[in-house]
Amino acid sequence: MWLKAGLGIAALAVGRTKGTYLAAQYHRLRPRRGEKRTIVAVAHSMLVSAYHMLANDVPYQDLGPDYITRLGEERHRRRLLAQLGALGYDVTLERRQTALATLARASKIMAPTSYLPGRSTDCPTRRKLTEP
Known part of the structure; x- marks a missing residue:
């Protein structure tokens, strides 16, 4: 339960950043899916990214907004x-x-x-x- 809330808050915060892949994903999805579904989608991307970083022991590399x-x-x-x-x-x-x-x-x-x-x-x- 705490992980879900934390990821949701982090997804909302990353939507307000500029020049990152997750911010671009947030702004690309929000008009079509709405605020809540976009937060869940970005939180899912963050969780998958964290899993791969931990599983493969690699640092985070942002893909870029484009x-x-x-x-x-x-x-x-x-x-x-x-x-x-x-x-x-x-x-x-x-x-x-x-x-x-x-x-x-x-x-x-x-x-x-x-x-x-x-x-x-x-x-x-x-x-x-x-x-x-």
């Missing part, structure tokens, strides 16, 4: 390669330089540095909208 996104992208790539292979094509993939530059540019726009909210010239996204 783990599901990266995993989905890799699965999508593998599925498309398998489909092309089934059609008789041999394909090798390499990332284009323009795609890397676009990703770098997008990350700079999406994560602006500190600025004063009242001044439109200090915010990179507002500056882009106001310039002709």
Whole structure:
């Protein structure tokens, strides 16, 4: 009984953190499942993680908040390669330089540095909208 309550409180607390796999899981599940079921799901993930850490004698390694996104992208790539292979094509993939530059540019726009909210010239996204 005490373990269940402790894990529930820890799951609720981890939902308020930023930049962790469990926080991303919490925020991904909450709109679909509701508060209570999300807490139980995150607590279950914490318990399974603790079991594996104790059983294998390894430290905790956070997967990162973008783990599901990266995993989905890799699965999508593998599925498309398998489909092309089934059609008789041999394909090798390499990332284009323009795609890397676009990703770098997008990350700079999406994560602006500190600025004063009242001044439109200090915010990179507002500056882009106001310039002709």
